[in-house]
Amino acid sequence: xxxxxxxxxxxxxxxxxxxxxxxxxxxxxxxxxxxxxxxxxxxxxxxxxxxxxxxxxxxxxxxxxxxxxxxxxxxxxxxxxxxxxxxxxxxxxxxxxxxxxxxxxxxxxxxxxxxxxxxxxxxxxxxxxxxxxxxxxxxxxxxxxxxxxxxxxxxxxxxxxxxxxxxxxxx
Numbered sequence: 588x589x590x591x592x593x594x595x596x597x598x599x600x601x602x603x604x605x606x607x608x609x610x611x612x613x614x615x616x617x618x619x620x621x622x623x624x625x626x627x628x629x630x631x632x633x634x635x636x637x638x639x640x641x642x643x644x645x646x647x648x649x650x651x652x653x654x655x656x657x658x659x660x661x662x663x664x665x666x667x668x669x670x671x672x673x674x675x676x677x678x679x680x681x682x683x684x685x686x687x688x689x690x691x692x693x694x695x696x697x698x699x700x701x702x703x704x705x706x707x708x709x710x711x712x713x714x715x716x717x718x719x720x721x722x723x724x725x726x727x728x729x730x731x732x733x734x735x736x737x738x739x740x741x742x743x744x745x746x747x748x749x750x751x752x753x754x755x756x757x758x
Contacts, residue, residue, distance in 0.1 A: 690748075
């Protein structure tokens with residue numbers, strides 16, 4: 588055996604190869620897909636299909652749409668003459684656009700009788716704020732309608748949507 592032969596080796600430890608954790612990649616892909624689906628759902632929501640204009644629900648839908656938009660003249664066309672005669676302009680809803688709030692009215696249930704109907708709704712109001720501080724509140728309300736000359740008119744509405752047109756209007 589020869590003593591003058593020696594081996595030279597690198598004494599620094601070998602660096603482990605960096606491998607991407609497949610589980611982490613899978614989780615990130617799933618999160619990305621869920622975010623994409625959520626964005627598609629939010630941005631593809633169309634407007635709600637109009638209900639039959641001659642039904643109690645259709646009358647409430649059209650009234651609520653006008654009231655939320657602040658269109659008192661159109662909203663008044665759905666109100667009964669009794670409502671218009673006794674309403675108080677100082678206690679009227681001013682529309683979502685004037686307050687900066689977003690109002691959503693959801694149909695819950697309807698009880699229809701030959702000459703009257705009750706339309707139960709959920710009124711959800713979202714208040715402006717930043718991403719983390721925006722708030723909303725919901726309450727159930729009832730529209731009471733009566734039928735006169737084959738036409739539904741609103742006798743009472745939830746306070747959040749009650750309007751009294753300025754200068755009076757006739758239905």
